[in-house]
Amino acid sequence: xxxxxxxxxxxxxxDDSDIEVHPNVDKRSFIRAKQNQIHQQRFERRHQIxxxxxxxxxxxxxxxxxxxxxxxxxxxxxxxxxxGQNPDEFMMQxxxxxxxxxxxxxxxxxxPGVHTQNPEPRYSVMMASLVDQVKKDAGDKTHDWFQTxxxxxxxxxxxxQNLQAELLQKLAELEKEEGKKITSDSxxxxxxxSSVSKEQQxxxxxxxxxxxxxxxxxxxxxxxxxxxxxxxxxxxxxAEADVDEPVRNTSKTVDDDDDEEDIQxxxxxxxxxxxxxxxxxxxxxxxxxxxxxxxxxxxDGLLVEAFNAQMDGKAEYARNxxxxxxxxxxxxxxxxxxxGLFFKRITTSGHQAQKVFHDDVNSTYARIRTRCxxxxxxxxxxxxxxxxxxxxxxxxxxxxxxxxxxxxxxxxEEVEIRAREIFETFPPGLQRAxxxxxxxxxxxxxxxxxxxxxxxxxEKLGDGGMLSVEEGVIDGTTEEGREKxxxxxxxxxxxxxxxxxxxxxQVSKEIDVADVDD
Numbered sequence: 001x002x003x004x005x006x007x008x009x010x011x012x013x014x015d016d017s018d019i020e021v022h023p024n025v026d027k028r029s030f031i032r033a034k035q036n037q038i039h040q041q042r043f044e045r046r047h048q049i050x051x052x053x054x055x056x057x058x059x060x061x062x063x064x065x066x067x068x069x070x071x072x073x074x075x076x077x078x079x080x081x082x083x084g085q086n087p088d089e090f091m092m093q094x095x096x097x098x099x100x101x102x103x104x105x106x107x108x109x110x111x112p113g114v115h116t117q118n119p120e121p122r123y124s125v126m127m128a129s130l131v132d133q134v135k136k137d138a139g140d141k142t143h144d145w146f147q148t149x150x151x152x153x154x155x156x157x158x159x160x161q162n163l164q165a166e167l168l169q170k171l172a173e174l175e176k177e178e179g180k181k182i183t184s185d186s187x188x189x190x191x192x193x194s195s196v197s198k199e200q201q202x203x204x205x206x207x208x209x210x211x212x213x214x215x216x217x218x219x220x221x222x223x224x225x226x227x228x229x230x231x232x233x234x235x236x237x238x239a240e241a242d243v244d245e246p247v248r249n250t251s252k253t254v255d256d257d258d259d260e261e262d263i264q265x266x267x268x269x270x271x272x273x274x275x276x277x278x279x280x281x282x283x284x285x286x287x288x289x290x291x292x293x294x295x296x297x298x299x300d301g302l303l304v305e306a307f308n309a310q311m312d313g314k315a316e317y318a319r320n321x322x323x324x325x326x327x328x329x330x331x332x333x334x335x336x337x338x339x340g341l342f343f344k345r346i347t348t349s350g351h352q353a354q355k356v357f358h359d360d361v362n363s364t365y366a367r368i369r370t371r372c373x374x375x376x377x378x379x380x381x382x383x384x385x386x387x388x389x390x391x392x393x394x395x396x397x398x399x400x401x402x403x404x405x406x407x408x409x410x411x412x413e414e415v416e417i418r419a420r421e422i423f424e425t426f427p428p429g430l431q432r433a434x435x436x437x438x439x440x441x442x443x444x445x446x447x448x449x450x451x452x453x454x455x456x457x458x459e460k461l462g463d464g465g466m467l468s469v470e471e472g473v474i475d476g477t478t479e480e481g482r483e484k485x486x487x488x489x490x491x492x493x494x495x496x497x498x499x500x501x502x503x504x505x506q507v508s509k510e511i512d513v514a515d516v517d518d
């Protein structure tokens with residue numbers, strides 16, 4: 001195939017490998033001088049092009065005003081022929097009629113570097129100079145002065161038109177010379193096309209609800225196993241009792257995806273887990289359309305789903321979840337092109353990667369199955385093992401209620417000072433629960449403590465006089481109140497009869513003893 005290299009002839013080079021210079025001339029200096037010459041000529045040529053374009057714009061504006069002046073002169077021909085007409089006054093009136101004193105009187109601003117020394121005057125000044133030149137050329141000719149002035153203005157119009165033609169010709173030559181060579185300034189973007197492919201609607205990982213933020217004395221205790229947080233581990237379980245209200249409108253946000261305490265499979269992960277194990281073509285298509293499924297949280301979520309499914313007796317679904325979870329883990333661990341690399345190896349017949357992957361799936365599922373069996377056995381042998389003993393505050397008498405008394409923040413008496421000191425020893429969460437005055441909130445905090453700590457707190461509440469039992473008021477106007485009153489009356493009547501019966505029996509015994517003595 002013949003290659004046409006003629007298009008490269010337009011390249012303007014200042015450094016050619018086959019250039020030959022005089023032996024007494026340094027080649028590098030010659031090349032540098034040639035570069036400077038080319039750049040200087042290019043700069044002067046572009047500056048001249050900008051100047052000619054600007055001059056043509058100025059001349060176009062001047063021609064428009066000359067045409068207006070000629071139109072004004074020709075429109076007053078009859079007035080000029082009237083006897084006693086002063087030529088100077090006539091020309092001044094015609095010039096004023098054709099003048100434009102608005103914003104168009106100012107010529108356009110020149111480009112940078114053009115006519116910086118002598119800025120262009122206003123068009124009205126140009127036209128006044130033109131009229132003065134016409135008067136000077138006419139001289140003292142009083143006979144037929146009107147035609148002399150008209151021809152003088154037409155002569156200046158012809159000169160400007162000829163100048164415009166010369167400028168246009170010279171401008172075309174310079175632009176042609178500028179376009180002969182290809183330079184770095186000639187490089188530009190010919191076209192740019194961008195397209196956005198709209199994928200089909202796909203499942204997205206739904207954001208998980210944010211857990212209620214809690215304030216604890218020791219945040220590290222939340223990351224340990226629940227059994228390790230008992231008193232036997234050396235950590236006070238009272239740290240859990242410091243429960244605050246859910247934090248709202250805080251500046252710090254919680255990233256649920258990185259929360260190890262709330263690992264749950266997303267809808268996207270569940271959809272991927274439903275793909276039959278071994279259908280790698282469908283798995284590859286799903287991963288290609290949903291790149292976010294390769295995230296680590298999806299792998300952890302599927303393993304949790306496998307554990308829960310195994311506990312529910314869904315062994316086949318649990319194994320499938322383990323398979324899909326490890327598939328995503330392998331794709332992520334193989335690097336940037338891990339997805340394509342994994343499916344290429346796993347679908348190659350006899351490849352060692354198949355054995356490694358399936359052995360990993362089987363061993364992982366075996367550990368989950370073994371652990372689930374152990375948990376099921378423990379649950380069957382001790383069904384009440386998960387129950388926890390708690391200390392709660394409740395009124396024994398249904399007609400009474402427990403009232404919470406908070407000591408004053410600025411106590412004056414010794415008893416109040418002592419009660420305030422006891423109150424300040426409580427965790428902040430318990431303090432807020434007591435300040436709310438709600439017994440349910442206090443019981444909620446006590447329920448998170450160990451039995452020993454809860455008993456100590458209740459004892460301190462009693463010592464500080466922060467708990468008091470008050471009788472309730474029974475409303476006798478309601479049905480419920482009347483029933484309570486009736487029950488109390490029957491109870492009192494039964495107690496009275498029981499006391500009278502006991503008294504009669506005692507009197508009878510005393511009479512019997514007296515008869516024996518006699």
